[in-house]
Amino acid sequence: MARRPRNSGHPEQAHERGSQAEGRDHLVLIPGFGGFDALGTLRYYHGVTEVLRELEATSELSVHYFPNLPTASVQTRAQRLQLWLAALWDRLNILPEDRIHLIGHSTGGLDIRQLLTDYRVQYERDARDMGGSWPAVLDRIVSAQFLSTPHRGTALAYHLSRTRLRRTACRAILLGAYHSLRASGEFGSGQLGRLGKLIARSAQAPDWVDAILDTLRGTYIAQGSLERAMARSAYFELLRWLLDMGTDFNAITDLDPCKPPQGAPASPAHQDAEDYTADTRFLRERRIRVRSIVTVAAKPPPAQGRVPTLYALTYGLTALDPPERLQLRTVRELMNPRRQRTLRPTENDGFVNSVSQVWPDETHSFLVDGDHADVLGHFHSPPATRSGDFFAFRQYDLLGSNSGFAEGDFTTLWRKVAHFALERTEAHQEQSDTTVVQFPR
Numbered sequence: 019m020a021r022r023p024r025n026s027g028h029p030e031q032a033h034e035r036g037s038q039a040e041g042r043d044h045l046v047l048i049p050g051f052g053g054f055d056a057l058g059t060l061r062y063y064h065g066v067t068e069v070l071r072e073l074e075a076t077s078e079l080s081v082h083y084f085p086n087l088p089t090a091s092v093q094t095r096a097q098r099l100q101l102w103l104a105a106l107w108d109r110l111n112i113l114p115e116d117r118i119h120l121i122g123h124s125t126g127g128l129d130i131r132q133l134l135t136d137y138r139v140q141y142e143r144d145a146r147d148m149g150g151s152w153p154a155v156l157d158r159i160v161s162a163q164f165l166s167t168p169h170r171g172t173a174l175a176y177h178l179s180r181t182r183l184r185r186t187a188c189r190a191i192l193l194g195a196y197h198s199l200r201a202s203g204e205f206g207s208g209q210l211g212r213l214g215k216l217i218a219r220s221a222q223a224p225d226w227v228d229a230i231l232d233t234l235r236g237t238y239i240a241q242g243s244l245e246r247a248m249a250r251s252a253y254f255e256l257l258r259w260l261l262d263m264g265t266d267f268n269a270i271t272d273l274d275p276c277k278p279p280q281g282a283p284a285s286p287a288h289q290d291a292e293d294y295t296a297d298t299r300f301l302r303e304r305r306i307r308v309r310s311i312v313t314v315a316a317k318p319p320p321a322q323g324r325v326p327t328l329y330a331l332t333y334g335l336t337a338l339d340p341p342e343r344l345q346l347r348t349v350r351e352l353m354n355p356r357r358q359r360t361l362r363p364t365e366n367d368g369f370v371n372s373v374s375q376v377w378p379d380e381t382h383s384f385l386v387d388g389d390h391a392d393v394l395g396h397f398h399s400p401p402a403t404r405s406g407d408f409f410a411f412r413q414y415d416l417l418g419s420n421s422g423f424a425e426g427d428f429t430t431l432w433r434k435v436a437h438f439a440l441e442r443t444e445a446h447q448e449q450s451d452t453t454v455v456q457f458p459r
Contacts, residue, residue: 041115042078043440044106044158045070048099050124050166051269053086057259058233058252061411063123064395069432073440082106086126088259091268093283095125096132103155112158119439120162123394124370125269127167127310131286131297134162138300156304161439164310166390169377171275171287172370173340174332179270193264196257199234204253208238223398223415226328232412275341275374298378309382309438311431312349312375313367315389315421329368329389329417336366347373352384352434353427359385368417386431388423391416393431397423 049055049062056062063083070081084102087095106112122130137156168175178184199207211234218227237253239245271278272285289297301308317337318330326334340363348360361372369390376383386393398415 041113041117042080044080044082044112044116044118045436045439046082046084046103046118046120048084048120048122048126048129049086050122050126051273052088052263053124053126054088054259055083055085056411057256058229058236059410059412060229060233060414062394064411064413065428066395066432069429070436073433073436079436079440080111084126086129087262087266089263089269090266091283092125092128092132092272092285092287094266094268095129096136099129099133100136100153100155104153107153107155107158112155114154114158116158117160118155118158119160121165121435121439122163122167123165124167124390125273127164127169128272128286130162130164131169134159134301134306135286135293135297138297141300159304159306161307161309162301163308163435163438164375164377165393165435166313166367166370166375167310167377168273168287168370168374169310170343170374171273171341172336172366172374173275173338173344174336174366174369175270175273176275176341177335177338179274185267185270188270189264189267192260192267196260196264199237199253199260200257204238204250207234207253207256208236208249211235211237223400224412225414225418226416229412229414229416275343294378301378307438307441308378309384310375310377311352311393311435312361312372312383312385313370313388313390313393314361314365314372314385315367315387315392315417315419318419327418329419332368332417333366333419336369336371337364340364340371344371344373347376347380347383349376349380349383349385352386353430355384361385368419386423386427388421388427389417389419392419392421392423392428395428397421397425397428399425 047063047066053062067081070079073079084099087098090098103112103118112118120130120133122128137153137159140153141156178188202210211231214227214231215235218231224232233252233256237249237256239249268283271282272287275287277288278285315333318327318333344363346360346362348358350356350358363371363373365372367388367390372385388397391397396414396416398418398420399413
């Protein structure tokens with residue numbers, strides 16, 4: 019059996035980065051609120067691997083997609099992420115000379131921040147000779163990037179979580195869907211999806227409704243033993259996802275910009291100045307480079323009919339009376355850093371107020387024009403020709419914001435994400451050692 023060097027457990031012998039070129043780079047992608055790796059025909063990060071594959075000619079690269087708990091508290095999700103990373107280390111998927119780059123979308127970014135806070139506490143406990151030992155994985159983490167992350171919460175969560183009645187109603191809807199599909203069985207769920215596709219045909223690019231109906235349709239297939247087994251697996255995976263959200267919806271209070279109710283677990287979105295200083299100092303000491311990608315989309319046009327679109331609803335709630343904690347921010351554009359833009363608290367990407375996505379400060383944050391799902395690969399695009407494969411992953415314009423975000427923007431964005439992660443210059447490391455950040459009020 020292969021043997022690996024064990025982590026010594028002493029800070030002075032921590033893994034030194036930047037001076038070695040050997041080893042692999044591991045990009046770990048963490049999904050956000052309601053997140054998953056894949057569900058039915060919907061992959062959370064769609065098309066990212068295809069962009070990153072182009073980099074393999076110049077870099078030893080591995081890409082991992084973390085199968086998150088959809089709506090559990092950030093503390094719970096971060097604990098699971100830590101166990102999952104430890105399992106990669108224990109199974110020799112990550113070796114001592116390798117480097118880990120954490121990339122989180124939306125609430126997944128808060129999971130990363132909580133994970134790093136937990137690592138800091140474990141590291142400090144060990145340094146005080148309190149009997150602990152910090153995880154070997156910590157020595158391999160060299161960068162963290164946050165996409166559309168509500169670092170100070172979002173007004174959408176504020177409006178949905180202010181009363182127990184609203185939180186209970188959200189859980190009731192999810193549990194109702196779970197019990198309905200369980201009662202319908204695989205056959206009934208599949209037929210519901212097929213009927214829905216006949217009634218609600220997409221006029222343009224497939225959207226969130228198509229994603230739901232395609233997922234339902236794929237829960238029952240009558241022909242082919244492999245196809246039947248895959249459909250059965252998809253059915254139970256859908257049930258588990260709904261049950262997880264219906265029974266543990268604590269993430270909604272973690273995303274509230276205001277202080278959570280008494281007894282609720284703490285969230286990085288509610289971090290005070292003392293913890294902020296401790297965390298950012300820890301990142302500098304560990305030479306973990308960080309960057310935030312801030313997304314902003316245009317206000318939706320007036321509704322043409324009586325029923326507003328999903329994007330109009332979510333954008334309107336996110337722009338409605340944002341809490342005072344969300345203040346003006348001025349950030350540079352990712353595609354053209356010479357240009358900068360001042361964001362108002364009401365501006366958002368359909369789910370998160372854009373000013374909340376700035377972290378740890380404006381210097382380390384960059385702006386992209388696109389909605390909350392565009393950066394995941396789910397933007398407006400001509401529908402692809404269907405091959406008849408129920409299990410082929412599809413691209414969906416989930417929000418339909420008409421932001422103008424297109425294939426070229428997506429490719430450029432993820433190339434820049436990868437290049438930031440893979441950059442290991444001495445100049446950049448020296449900058450990370452001397453940068454002083456101020457607590458964003």
